[in-house]
Amino acid sequence: MAYLTVNDGVKQFATFRALNGVSIAVERGEFFTLLGPSGCGKTTLLRAIAGFNDLSSGSIMLDGKDLRAIPPHKRDIGMVFQDYAVFPHLSVFDNVAFGLKPRKVPAEQIKTRVAEALSAVHLQALAERLPAAMSGGQQQRIGLARAMVINPQLLLMDEPLSNLDAKLRIELREEIRDIQKRVDIATIYVTHDQEEALAISDRICVMSAGHIEQIGTPQQIYGDPQTLFVANFVGTLNTLVAGEGLSRLLADLGLGRAAAHWTVRPERLSLVESGATAPVGAVVVSGTVNKFTYLGREAHVLVDTAAGPVVVQVSNPALGAVRNPGDTVSVLFERNALMAFDADGKRLSLEG
Structure with missing residues (x-):
């Protein structure tokens, strides 16, 4: 049994069907990427897993639990957003510690866990700084540390690098992959960048128009595309x-x-x-x-x-x-x- 499964997921918005019978299975510790053009349904699927938008029909199971029956704030999921979503008035330390306080984590444990998370993203020396004076890459690292510090069962990332310049995107995507391997958290990553997907994924799910075109390793997706859409979208043809x-x-x-x-x-x-x-x-x-x-x-x-x-x-x-x-x-x-x-x-x- 896979760690996370979505079976026959459908999401209907009034006259528009954003997801049309989508099924995926993600293993423990796997880096699983949803890849496709804007409007293909990848972010809708991610938000359904997070609980921001419920499915119209279908099931979402995480480690044997029915996620659709659990409120979003109790799903034990870490989320990293495209726009950093850091609190400008809080220090780096307090930004990362933010999710631990509602969980009633003792102060000493908070110190230890925040220090470990900041070390993982190479920000330990900047713990007392305010984010406003920091670069986009550093702010995105804060978001990553904040998502990881709660020790979530699942990590979701919605185009976290799209606001960064090309060189920084390449550097940070390697760091994200290294951190994910080290902490061994199942991760679902959304991107429209084919090279990014090929570089960091264990498996890639290519989506178009609310359905899945193909799921496979980067080598299978690029080297053995099963549809013309995949062949055209991933690489040059x-x-x-x-x-x-x-x-x-x-x-x-x-x-x-x-x-x-x-x-x-x-x-x-x-x-x-x-x-x-x-x-x-x-x-x-x-x-x-x-x-x-x-x-x-x-x-x-x-x-x-x-x-x-x-x-x-x-x-x-x-x-x-x-x-x-x-x-x-x-x-x-x-x-x-x-x-x-x-x-x-x-x-x-x-x-x-």
């Missing part, structure tokens, strides 16, 4: 254009099955010398460079081919590796790099 050029490419690769969509990731394509012989299970297609984008550790080359325009990702491009618009190039397509989807966006086996 080339969609090949139907026509004679694509038909010839598929025939040369021995891919005879019918599919509504044929796709390939940019990093699964490569540029090869003109006239190069393709290895077994691959085909070389000539094309013309449309655009070259240098990104430091990689470059993206947009190539017009008979199967449609494709972006080819070049890793560690040398200083002299610039391709100019109009250059003729050869693109290597490998059979096992292609992904096929039906008209409903469901993944198809290449062996079918």
Whole structure:
């Protein structure tokens, strides 16, 4: 039995159904991420677990207890918000201690637990400071320490890094993951940032339009997407254009099955010398460079081919590796790099 389960969760708002039969299972100590675009239902699901919005129907169980029967303030859940939600008039220490006082924790224990929580988020030296004079990253650490200090059964995080700059987001997401591993609290994390989800999650639940598209490890979600939505939303995707050029490419690769969509990731394509012989299970297609984008550790080359325009990702491009618009190039397509989807966006086996 999983530690937290949501079964067939439905949330209806007047004329809008925000959740349409959502079911998830989260294990003890797991970092479980809800990933999807704005309006997909991920925050609605998180708020239902927290008790801020009850489900219209369905069940939520935490460690054998029916959460829907427990008032929000008695659910023993820590919550970290997007907007920090710190009290500007209270010191860092008093902000973190805030949730312990209603629980009648003795003063000495409060001191010890707050000190431990501040140490975990590297703020022990700033205990007496007021948050107003602190950076966004430090304020978010206060929110994290306050959520953890109550020793909750479950930690919920609603886009906690979205208000921070890119560099700080990367630093803090690593710290959040390290802290979560150390304290071993089951955590549900909401984000729309695919890279963030891939970097910190044990498993990812990709959502769209109130339902679940796929649940899996980061490797499964990125490397083996089961729907076209997941393939498009997580990572960059080339969609090949139907026509004679694509038909010839598929025939040369021995891919005879019918599919509504044929796709390939940019990093699964490569540029090869003109006239190069393709290895077994691959085909070389000539094309013309449309655009070259240098990104430091990689470059993206947009190539017009008979199967449609494709972006080819070049890793560690040398200083002299610039391709100019109009250059003729050869693109290597490998059979096992292609992904096929039906008209409903469901993944198809290449062996079918």
